Amino acid sequence: MSDQKNAAAQASTDTALTAEERAAQWQVFGERTIYKNRWVTVALADIRTPDGVRFEHHKVYLPQAAMVAMIDDQDRVLMMWRHRFVPDLWNYELPGGLLDAGEDPAVAAAREVIEETGYRTTGTLERVVAFEPMIGTVASQHFVFIARGVEKVGEPTEKNEAAHMKWVPLDDVLGLIAAGKIRNSGTLVAVLHLLAARNRA
Incomplete structure (x- = not known):
């Protein structure tokens, strides 16, 4: 999925959330891949948790x-x-x-x-x-x-x-x-x- 489609999907999801849900949602500012092959992708996401702390969080993608x-x-x-x-x-x-x-x-x-x-x-x-x-x-x-x-x-x-x-x-x-x-x-x-x-x- 392209970045534009991701952004559109996220925006659509955001509009369906309640104020309470939006306040509890982790915000993602970007993501970078640090390792990738056909079996596994490891990335670091730039995120901010609901308490305001911003840091990089590991994400792992595996095949379905x-x-x-x-x-x-x-x-x-x-x-x-x-x-x-x-x-x-x-x-x-x-x-x-x-x-x-x-x-x-x-x-x-x-x-x-x-x-x-x-x-x-x-x-x-x-x-x-x-x-x-x-x-x-x-x-x-x-x-x-x-x-x-x-x-x-x-x-x-x-x-x-x-x-x-x-x-x-x-x-x-x-x-x-x-x-x-x-x-x-x-x-x-x-x-x-x-x-x-x-x-x-």
């Missing part, structure tokens, strides 16, 4: 991501047991990955499912939410989908994603969370949504 919770007819969700080297931990995660430039989130989600699991979604993907996992510093929109119809069409083509896959009963999810075996934010959002929806039914 999409993930899918696939449910079978036995009320189980397909999860991947995988190692994450950055925090150095093992946990259960849903299949998913980064969007290509201009890619529709649902298309990316379905593509990642096939690549990582060998399953194909057979029904419409239900979009649950788009959320920001670290909204105070990082901009990286994540899209969560539910798929209630899937079929096995082959073996995963992505060989670096997981040690193994498992159909996990929804009844076991809260225990896995309590044991620290589900840590990924998108996975947590999806499985907790599934449990809440089941309890409402």
Whole structure:
């Protein structure tokens, strides 16, 4: 988005704010990039907080991501047991990955499912939410989908994603969370949504 479009969008947002909201809004006077590659952009924003203090605040931009919770007819969700080297931990995660430039989130989600699991979604993907996992510093929109119809069409083509896959009963999810075996934010959002929806039914 160009600077002119950004300014227009900001002005439109500002006019919709109440006086109380405008007083609580952080003001941004500019931004400069200090590092950038295809995976991550790190910038410093010149900002002023509501108490009048002005300083440079780090901003991190990461690509958008999409993930899918696939449910079978036995009320189980397909999860991947995988190692994450950055925090150095093992946990259960849903299949998913980064969007290509201009890619529709649902298309990316379905593509990642096939690549990582060998399953194909057979029904419409239900979009649950788009959320920001670290909204105070990082901009990286994540899209969560539910798929209630899937079929096995082959073996995963992505060989670096997981040690193994498992159909996990929804009844076991809260225990896995309590044991620290589900840590990924998108996975947590999806499985907790599934449990809440089941309890409402």
